[in-house]
Amino acid sequence: MLLKIDFAKAKAKVLFRIGFAMTSSTKLTLVSSNKCFSGEQRVYSHESSEVGCTMKFGIFLPASALDGTKLPVLYWLSGLTCTEQNFITKAGAQRVAAKQNVIIVNPDTSPRGCNIEGEDDSYDFGTGAGFYVDATTEKWKKNYRMYSYVTIELIDVINENFPTIPDRKGIFGHSMGGHGALICALKNPGLYRSVSAFAPIAHPTKCAWGKKCFTGYLGPADHVWREYDATELVKSYNGPPLDILVDQGASDEFLKEGQLLPERLMESCAESKMPCIMRMQEGYDHSYYFISTFIEDHINHHAKHLHG
Numbered sequence: 490m491l492l493k494i495d496f497a498k499a500k501a502k503v504l505f506r507i508g509f510a511m512t513s514s515t516k517l518t519l520v521s522s523n524k525c526f527s528g529e530q531r532v533y534s535h536e537s538s539e540v541g542c543t544m545k546f547g548i549f550l551p552a553s554a555l556d557g558t559k560l561p562v563l564y565w566l567s568g569l570t571c572t573e574q575n576f577i578t579k580a581g582a583q584r585v586a587a588k589q590n591v592i593i594v595n596p597d598t599s600p601r602g603c604n605i606e607g608e609d610d611s612y613d614f615g616t617g618a619g620f621y622v623d624a625t626t627e628k629w630k631k632n633y634r635m636y637s638y639v640t641i642e643l644i645d646v647i648n649e650n651f652p653t654i655p656d657r658k659g660i661f662g663h664s665m666g667g668h669g670a671l672i673c674a675l676k677n678p679g680l681y682r683s684v685s686a687f688a689p690i691a692h693p694t695k696c697a698w699g700k701k702c703f704t705g706y707l708g709p710a711d712h713v714w715r716e717y718d719a720t721e722l723v724k725s726y727n728g729p730p731l732d733i734l735v736d737q738g739a740s741d742e743f744l745k746e747g748q749l750l751p752e753r754l755m756e757s758c759a760e761s762k763m764p765c766i767m768r769m770q771e772g773y774d775h776s777y778y779f780i781s782t783f784i785e786d787h788i789n790h791h792a793k794h795l796h797g
């Protein structure tokens with residue numbers, strides 16, 4: 490049998506049941522959808538070419554986006570051990586995102602089920618701990634490309650499938666993801682209009698979590714590590730001003746352990762004249778109780794830049 494393919498048609502945009510125009514190159518599978526503050530909290534999965542496996546992400550669409558109004562997008566990066574579920578069920582972001590008319594997208598924290606030996610051995614390396622870098626070591630470099638996934642592929646997928654204003658993007662996150670947000674913004678001047686972080690692992694080349702992941706994903710050379718360290722990247726940043734907001738719980742157990750080192754980031758910002766406000770929040774720990782307390786401030790901070 491002769492199979493005839495009409496390439497013009499194959500390339501044409503098709504309207505899927507989810508209601509938005511989607512190019513034939515990206516197939517999204519709707520995993521769940523729940524009405525929330527007049528909008529919808531959804532989870533999708535898709536085959537990622539960047540990390541070579543099925544990836545999930547959450548997306549909150551305010552009511553106006555469901556009607557097709559184009560909105561800014563705020564990307565959230567979660568911390569160690571998280572999937573896309575932690576943020577959408579615990580942060581309480583949807584009420585504020587609905588009020589501020591911004592879409593929020595939150596990807597998973599690593600590739601999953603890639604059958605790499607040792608990928609599930611510890612909570613702070615491999616599954617759930619992609620650290621938002623592109624691995625260069627032999628074992629990890631095929632799949633552990635979370636930096637390119639977040640800064641390139643995911644942005645394309647979102648812009649192709651949802652009503653977005655492509656040049657109005659912000660990024661924020663928590664812990665490993667707070668640092669991920671900082672490096673995505675610092676390494677790509679102009680890509681994001683706003684950036685903020687909760688309890689970021691601010692200087693990973695000098696803490697145990699960072700050293701473990703960077704050794705595994707990037708190898709032993711610490712000049713390569715510096716390319717993914719926000720405290721180092723601030724020093725060479727040369728782009729539009731970034732009005733960084735950081736919240737840090739003063740009773741954070743990982744602050745006390747020396748995993749976060751926000752004071753080093755602040756010193757670096759002061760030396761480099763990078764505007765950065767760090768708020769030390771008395772009594773708060775590292776958990777989503779802390780995040781949910783200040784999420785409104787962060788979304789308002791981003792909305793100011795995204796709608797401005």
Ligand SMILES: N[C@@H](CCC(=O)N[C@@H](CS)C(=O)NCC(=O)O)C(=O)O
Pocket residue numbers: 567568569570571575579612663664665775776777
């Ligand atoms: N020791 C903790 C470390 C992991 C942790 O605290 N993860 C933070 C990010 S660094 C988190 O968001 N956990 C998920 C949650 O609280 O829902 C564990 O046993 O899981």
